[in-house]
Amino acid sequence: MEKKFAVSVMGHDRPGILAVVAETLFALGCNIEDVSQTILQGEFAAIMIVARPAGLTLETAEAALRRAVAPMDLGVFVRPLAGAWQPAELGEPFVLTTRGVDRPGTIAAVTRAIADLGCNVTQFRAVLVPGTAAEEMVMIFEIDVPYGVHHRTVRAAVAAACQPLGMEVSLQHRDVFENIHRV
Amino acid sequence: MLSDREVLSTLSMVKNEHLDVRTVTLGVSLLDCAHRDVGAFVEAVHRRIVSQARDLVAVCDEVGDRFGIPVVNKRISVSPVAVAAAPLDADGMLAVAHALDAAAREVGVDFIGGFSALVEKGMAKGDFALIEAIPEALATTERLCASVNVATTRAGINMDAVALMGRTVKATAAATAHRDGLGCAKLVVFANIPEDVPFMAGAYLGIGEPSSVINVGVSGPGVVRKAVDRAVAENPQIHLGELAEVIKRTAFKVTRVGEIIGREVARLLGVEFGIVDLSLAPTPNVGDSVGEIFQSLGLGAIGMPGSTAALAMLNDAVKKGGAFASTRVGGLSGAFIPVSEDATIAAAAAQGLLSLAKLEAMTAVCSVGLDMVALPGETSAETVAAIIADEMAIGVINKKTTAARLIPVPGKVAGERAVFGGLLGEAIIIPVHPNPICEAFIRRGGFIPAPLQALIN
Numbered sequence: 001m002e003k004k005f006a007v008s009v010m011g012h013d014r015p016g017i018l019a020v021v022a023e024t025l026f027a028l029g030c031n032i033e034d035v036s037q038t039i040l041q042g043e044f045a046a047i048m049i050v051a052r053p054a055g056l057t058l059e060t061a062e063a064a065l066r067r068a069v070a071p072m073d074l075g076v077f078v079r080p081l082a083g084a085w086q087p088a089e090l091g092e093p094f095v096l097t098t099r100g101v102d103r104p105g106t107i108a109a110v111t112r113a114i115a116d117l118g119c120n121v122t123q124f125r126a127v128l129v130p131g132t133a134a135e136e137m138v139m140i141f142e143i144d145v146p147y148g149v150h151h152r153t154v155r156a157a158v159a160a161a162c163q164p165l166g167m168e169v170s171l172q173h174r175d176v177f178e179n180i181h182r183v
Numbered sequence: 184m185l186s187d188r189e190v191l192s193t194l195s196m197v198k199n200e201h202l203d204v205r206t207v208t209l210g211v212s213l214l215d216c217a218h219r220d221v222g223a224f225v226e227a228v229h230r231r232i233v234s235q236a237r238d239l240v241a242v243c244d245e246v247g248d249r250f251g252i253p254v255v256n257k258r259i260s261v262s263p264v265a266v267a268a269a270p271l272d273a274d275g276m277l278a279v280a281h282a283l284d285a286a287a288r289e290v291g292v293d294f295i296g297g298f299s300a301l302v303e304k305g306m307a308k309g310d311f312a313l314i315e316a317i318p319e320a321l322a323t324t325e326r327l328c329a330s331v332n333v334a335t336t337r338a339g340i341n342m343d344a345v346a347l348m349g350r351t352v353k354a355t356a357a358a359t360a361h362r363d364g365l366g367c368a369k370l371v372v373f374a375n376i377p378e379d380v381p382f383m384a385g386a387y388l389g390i391g392e393p394s395s396v397i398n399v400g401v402s403g404p405g406v407v408r409k410a411v412d413r414a415v416a417e418n419p420q421i422h423l424g425e426l427a428e429v430i431k432r433t434a435f436k437v438t439r440v441g442e443i444i445g446r447e448v449a450r451l452l453g454v455e456f457g458i459v460d461l462s463l464a465p466t467p468n469v470g471d472s473v474g475e476i477f478q479s480l481g482l483g484a485i486g487m488p489g490s491t492a493a494l495a496m497l498n499d500a501v502k503k504g505g506a507f508a509s510t511r512v513g514g515l516s517g518a519f520i521p522v523s524e525d526a527t528i529a530a531a532a533a534q535g536l537l538s539l540a541k542l543e544a545m546t547a548v549c550s551v552g553l554d555m556v557a558l559p560g561e562t563s564a565e566t567v568a569a570i571i572a573d574e575m576a577i578g579v580i581n582k583k584t585t586a587a588r589l590i591p592v593p594g595k596v597a598g599e600r601a602v603f604g605g606l607l608g609e610a611i612i613i614p615v616h617p618n619p620i621c622e623a624f625i626r627r628g629g630f631i632p633a634p635l636q637a638l639i640n
Binding site: 095097099123125127129138140142151152170171172173174175176177178179180181 | 184185186187189190191192193194196197198248249250251252436439440442443
């Protein structure tokens with residue numbers, strides 16, 4: 001089986017981060033198979049799935065990456081993949097949104113409520129609502145609700161968690177968003 | 184991954200703009216219940232409706248909750264009773280009306296439609312019996328809706344039936360005089376009635392339809408209005424062609440909501456999915472009004488000069504968006520202008536901005552017709568029939584559905600208020616022509632022949 005590893009890179013954003021990482025991996029004979037990157041308030045973070053040649057050890061790859069990004073003051077983390085990845089059939093996809101004033105503890109309250117029901121968060125982001133006060137925030141969680149857990153149970157659990165924080169909760173099947181907006 | 188805009192705009196449509204599925208209507212054929220014995224027929228009708236619709240409300244609520252889109256009304260349409268119960272007399276038809284009402288109550292739907300006859304080319308025994316039974320049927324039931332199709336583009340206008348319906352509307356108003364003629368709010372006279380319309384009071388299950396079918400009516404005037412407002416706010420100089428595009432795109436989204444919910448309800452009930460009817464169907468709630476869209480387009484009120492043009496554009500854009508969104512678009516699909524059911528339209532009528540003549544002109548380009556129009560109680564049966572005839576002519580010549588849901592409010596005059604309650608709303612009574620001389624015309628009867636538009640083969 002082809003050997004793969006995951007690389008994550010984090011640090012203050014600047015031009016050239018991806019170029020340095022990609023050049024280093026290319027020089028090592030690796031192939032980048034999957035990438036996701038984001039920037040939050042000037043902080044860069046990326047995760048990559050990389051296939052490595054048979055003769056390359058994980059330690060060699062990590063050392064080369066660290067050397068390459070050191071001048072940019074970036075952190076690198078490397079770990080092997082356990083095996084071939086299979087998309088998990090975890091349940092039905094729902095979109096959970098909460099809306100309210102941003103305050104400490106809101107994410108913890110929501111994620112604990114859904115974690116206790118076995119729901120897996122596949123996407124998560126928070127956005128400021130246009131046209132409202134700056135602190136009004138919508139958190140959007142794309143989650144898989146396990147078969148056997150009713151969506152009303154999830155909604156009630158999250159609503160109970162959010163009620164003391166004054167946040168509104170909405171839970172809708174993901175299909176409705178795709179149907180409305182995509183041809 | 185969904186975009187932020189996709190999520191936020193969907194939430195806003197549901198929470199702030201009244202996006203909902205206005206009705207999921209289960210069509211139930213009664214043709215295999217046919218029996219000469221009224222008792223046997225009624226028993227078969229009850230058994231069939233209850234067995235088919237037992238889970239309708241629960242399934243609609245479950246699916247609506249799952250998708251986060253409320254299914255406001257759950258309804259049933261049945262085969263035209265004048266056909267299914269053709270051997271029965273008026274008393275028998277009345278028994279059927281009560282059985283339908285009882286079945287509707289038992290399964291928890293708010294309306295059941297199909298106490299109907301199709302008489303555009305002539306009336307059979309069952310048709311006469313059904314029409315004779317309509318006033319008492321609507322006065323003694325709560326959820327029953329009746330409709331009579333008196334004209335088609337292919338057949339012309341059955342003026343004998345029009346005259347009969349003028350008398351029937353008056354009799355129905357008299358039978359429900361204590362409630363401002365409420366029975367007439369559940370009685371529609373049609374030209375070119377669609378066989379799959381899910382909206383009341385005109386819903387029935389056509390003879391060519393499956394034995395059970397789910398038809399969905401989506402609405403969304405509030406969503407369209409907000410979309411127009413946003414577009415105007417972004418570009419105050421936006422021209423009408425661009426606004427038509429905005430309306431079309433919005434109609435697309437609303438139709439998709441109806442389709443996904445309709446298909447899921449049909450799957451769970453194990454019946455066929457029929458059509459989505461995207462109609463801008465207002466309710467008396469603020470923010471759920473077709474009349475408000477006219478204001479957003481730049482008119483002072485619906486009824487002002489320019490209203491017919493605005494409605495034509497609106498109706499067309501809604502149809503185009505809906506047609507692209509679903510291969511199963513049917514029913515009426517366009518914009519309704521029911522006077523009492525739309526607070527803004529009712530207000531325009533109350534201020535004298537919207538006359539009967541202007542309403543009639545607008546029905547040439549809307550998707551239905553003279554809908555929920557309260558008339559003075561003294562309006563004669565012949566005048567009611569003549570107004571119906573005018574409306575039917577518009578539908579026949581333009582190859583479109585038109586309908587008349589007229590309420591001559593007993594004991595009240597123009598300018599007084601008629602109150603129907605709930606979704607049916609309330610409205611100021613609109614004056615009719617001060618000296619309507621039309622009796623001789625109506626009493627001639629016979630047929631207005633099919634127009635050249637009928638000769639399409």
